[in-house]
Amino acid sequence: MAKSQPKRTEIPAGVEIATQWSWRLLVIAAAGFVGIWLLRYFSEITVPIAVAILGTALTVGAVDWLEKKGLPRIAATASVVLSMLAGLFGMLALVGSQLATQVSDLKSNVVEGIDQIQDWAKTGPLNLTDTQIQDWIDRAKSSITNSDTSIFTTASNVGTTLTHLVAGFFIALFASFFFLYEGERIWSWVVALFPKAARDKVHSSGQTAWASLTAFVRATIFVALVDAMGIAFGAWVLGVPLTFAIGVLVFLGAFIPIVGALASGMVAVLVALVAQGPVVALIMLAVVIAVQQIESHVLQPFLMGKLVAVHPLAIILAIAAGIAVAGIVGALIAVPLAACLNGVVKHLVNDAQPYQDEPEPDPA
Template identity: 40%
Template sequence: MSATLSPTKAAAALRTAARVSAESLLVLLMAGVALWVLGRMWSVVWPLVVGLILTTLTWPPARFLRRHGWPPALAAAVVTVSFVLAVAGIVALIAVPVASQSGELSQGAVEGVQRLREWAAGPPLNIGADEISGALDTAMARVQDSIGSMVTAVATGVGTVFNGVVTAFLALFLMFFFLKDGPRFVPWLTRQLPGRLAVDVPIVAERSWDTLGAFVRSQAFVGLLDAVLIGVGLWILDVPLVLPLAVLTFVSAFVPIVGALFAGLVAVLIALVSNGLTDALIVLAIIVVVQQVEGNVFQPMIQSRGLGLHAAVVLLAVTLGGSLAGIVGSLLAVPVAALIAVFWNYLREQLGDEGPDQDPDEADAPVAVMS
């Protein structure tokens, strides 16, 4: 005999489904409103994000100086000035050797492209001149589209180059104040929030800071790994400008997709101009192998360990972020996913049977209390 459907249970199930659907729609609506407000405030949010990322890189030396008796303002000023000088030195390290050989490189680049077209036109490829020109036009169009999308994404809410420069200076000033006054943030936040929020929000803030630091350190390690491996390959092949190319590879690791493409293209082009087609193909093979191993093995493993995320979650987050917000979305997807995981884990602790974990070490982050 078939079971009879209970009208009471069916009605209760429908009511539950309707309530869950309505609550889910409300959450999605609020998330959409929050993203809209974030987009309207992007000219302020973007330098704040950049300032926080820079602070995670510069906090360890600032913490070292503070622990050895330096005043907070002096330690923050010394670290900020040192950081600016280091960035200027890196730019000079790349620009000066390239500028000194710019004439030879530009002339050789034209010859290298012509040599590549002649090689492609001969056996075994036998590609016609029209097909080569069409392929080059298509490739240039794609590169221009990628660069355009990157510039548009980074400059959302800024609008002009002048505002972009102002944003960079604002990020540096924010980094200075984060280094100087960061340890007083949690006590101040505790005094401003009422009731239970005075306990929950500072804990989540401290854990979020630790997570952001883990992300930046993992990106720096991955970039250093790429720079060392590719730099060694270029050095073995006796390609000129090895050190600038290695530095460019490290810096470009912080810009997903386009950064690796640009750094690899520059290395292959210089190898083609200086060493010929064979070495250029070897350099291309080295870059492809390193990028594949780094992108599919080391980066997911390092980020999953440092951020507490599974490697598959890291890959999916980058894909989703890139599809939603382009280059900036790819750059911020992993830390945003990690911060969401921090909030979710803390919420599970509060809703579970066991109490929350003990607060993290307060001396390890600028948002924590320091003795």
């Protein structure tokens, strides 16, 4: 006689399925939270490594090309890294030179602008007296004088930040060198950490992510150059000072898609407002918006292509999440990470075997 199955409490199927999904999602969310916390806790290491990976994706093609031309890999790597450093410090030197030659004129324009604001406050609708204006100035001075402790605290924080930046620069520099020199060996070591059954999938997913990241970074460099040249050229035509410095700032800001070039372009509008008044500032604003529209509707869709195609809504959400997690650095890394995840998910879905039910046992 067949043994009867033990009775169990009746639970609706929908509730049971929802419960199973819920605890699994909670475990995934907890693991993700711990992972993000670890990345933030070790940010002095993880952020330079992320920057080094982006730099490697940009320049590994040059190292491979030099190696094909007969140059030893280590010499090719050293040449590319030194060229990157020369370009970086050369750009900073040009920006510093322009700031040194034009900042005095900009100061004069700022002082003149403040005088105009004071005149407007006296003769305009506010109709303030000299005594009232001076009282406001004295209050501002008093606030600054009474905040010595906060100023010292801020200075200490700035010093700590500069120390981290210097340390992070050297970590990124050395990491970039070794990623370029023996990146395949490092990746093989990472793949070997996974179980044997999963290594093929991990390796192919890594190759897909790397292809997506390389395409994304190279396309972003071109887009950033177009943004910087367009806005800097507009500033030069309008006679706005600090043109090269504005171009460099826009170039760096354009690495955050959609919002970066627009936000950094506002600096050009502000400089135009201070230096040449509201009319030129409005024209400069129109130039920034025009360049941004060309980027969003022409360059980004054309250059990114199907390989790293990420919906604009996904880009905005990724940037917002990156800012919430790690500020500006998070916004910089979020979109490349989303592009890599998009490529890997597509690869795994396309490579997955269709699901088949197991055959039922033969009753005979």
